[in-house]
Amino acid sequence: MPHAEPWLERAPLLLRDAVNALLPAPARWWVDSFLDIAVLLGVFGLLFAFLTLAERKVLGRIQNRPGPNRAGWGGVLQPFADGIKMLTKEDIVPRLADPILHFAAPVALVAFSLMSFAVIPYGRHLLALDMDSGVLYFFAAGASSELAVFMAGWSGRNKYSLLAAMRALAQLISYELPLLLSFVPVVMISGSLSPSAIVTAQGGWHLGFIPRWNVLTPWGFAGFAIFMVASLAESNRSPFDLPEAESELIAGHLTEYSGFKYALFFMAEYFGMCALGGMAVTLFLGGWQAPCAFLGFIPSYAWFGAKLLALLLGFIWIRATLPRLRIDQLTRFAWKFLVPLALVNLVTVGFWHLSASWSRGFDPLRWAIAIALVVIPFVAMGRRLSAGLGPRTYRFAAQ
Amino acid sequence: MSTLQACLLLSSLLFSIGLAVAIARSSAILVLMGIELMLNAASMNFIAFWRFGPNPEAATGVLFALFAIAVAAAEAAVGLALVIALYRHQRTIRLQEATRLKG
């Protein structure tokens, strides 16, 4: 329905064209790119600011306390107060530190996490960079940020931050594997590494009302679950926030950072969380597609935003409810549970792809086999993972 | 000078730097990095010839570069494991001092 496209859907494009029309033709490409960058920075910068506030408010609500409520009406100005505080703090560089790497680490981290925003399709027409191998680009940018973590830990010339950086790297590398393996099924089914093609492949409805999102298939659900767990770990979120467990360690590899550089690390963490959430929406939750046909009048970017915010709320909720894992539990969970599960998921999706040509009468059988391929390894490996771990007994605490 | 020649010149300079790193540095890790640089220079040639070659549809240069990347990763893993094993046995990774084959 290209002719009947609602006005709101095209509003961002119209705005861009209006700006472009004011300029001479040779400058248009530059202005286009610049506008994309500026809008992404503005939107996600604001989202970052209000996400910190939302996180503190939601955590407060879950823990039965009000949360920040002094700056502005109900605390809405809290992020800006925090920003001013961070900007005016003294920026301390240790005397023995490696000054170049100490400065480069937060900059590189923020740069890499911002780069990954370029390939996420935010709406039907809202995609900064339509690349043929965009998903690979996304994960390449994410993998490069490990380097920044190492630089941060090493440059401070502090053995605690160095140890914490090595531990953080062990975690990041361990969870990189399930993260990469969990999206392979999506690529196998949609036959493309381009995010926009993956979203388009999820359009339409089964039986007229069930959306064809990847998450609503057995392999897609397993992949989505693995992806979410791994992206919690990749963005250093609780319960995998071992790299900077603020209540147990002295902020890990960030020990020697203060002031605005410290704020940059947090910014990069939230950006990484938003980017991974956006990629999860793109890969598994149908991207900007509306869940029901009759809701199609709502612009696509609003759907993307709603799904992204729901995932982010889930991240915050998990942080408030789950206790932190120990480092050995953390790596064991990745290598002995998530990676084998993701590998089995590849078999499942292979079966799903091959059985796509079965006649409709076999559909229940097809679903049953696929669900069994997901559930049986999950149960078996879960049993093995928790073998020998009885109910916890408290020897010293009063019952 | 055509663009292809510029690319080839770049990769040959990189190859020479890699060779110099491999010979001049005494740390086994940096020697390995020098070898990686030489491998990368070779892949750059493949890509350059694919880019300016007569038959880009076959994508042979691209595939060769991909295989080179995979094998280089394997090489790095084994080489660095060897470095760590060497360090464990002889407490040094200076190649001048690692002169024994027995652990």
Place this chain on the structure above:
Amino acid sequence: MNAVLAAIALLILASAGIALTLRNIVRSVILLVVTWFGIAAFYLWAGAEFVAFAQVLVYGGAVSMVVLFAVLLVRHGKAGVAETPAPSGRIVSALLAGGAIAGALAGAVALTPLAPAAGPAPFAPVRHIGVLLLNTHAASLLAAGAILTVALLGGVVLAAGGGPEKEDGP
């Protein structure tokens, strides 16, 4: 287009050249990682998008981490991560060898009559590469997979096993 190539060449050669001279191993390694990023930029410039991202993912994400872990797991004498330099004779010979190879290669490049195809950068879609990998080059793909698996196992055995730990005092 040539300005972009010149910038990429400058990035690659400068980072590799400085890495050659630095005493500090960690800085050297990080500069070499920058070189790898530069090489990825070169691939991107040449239109081999998939190879460029594979390069960043493998080199920037995986190989660099293995190298840095190795740097941290071994001790480099009393001076932390500063490398004790090689004897000066070797440095001179290394520079001579490098210079000779560079000269020979540059001469060969300059003298060879090449007929490059002009025109825009070719484009290799991922789908095309995948089809080629799984049909024409399936045997090589399997061999690469086998090599990677064996290398991984060998690396784990070498680094983790290898007899009892010899403890020495600090």
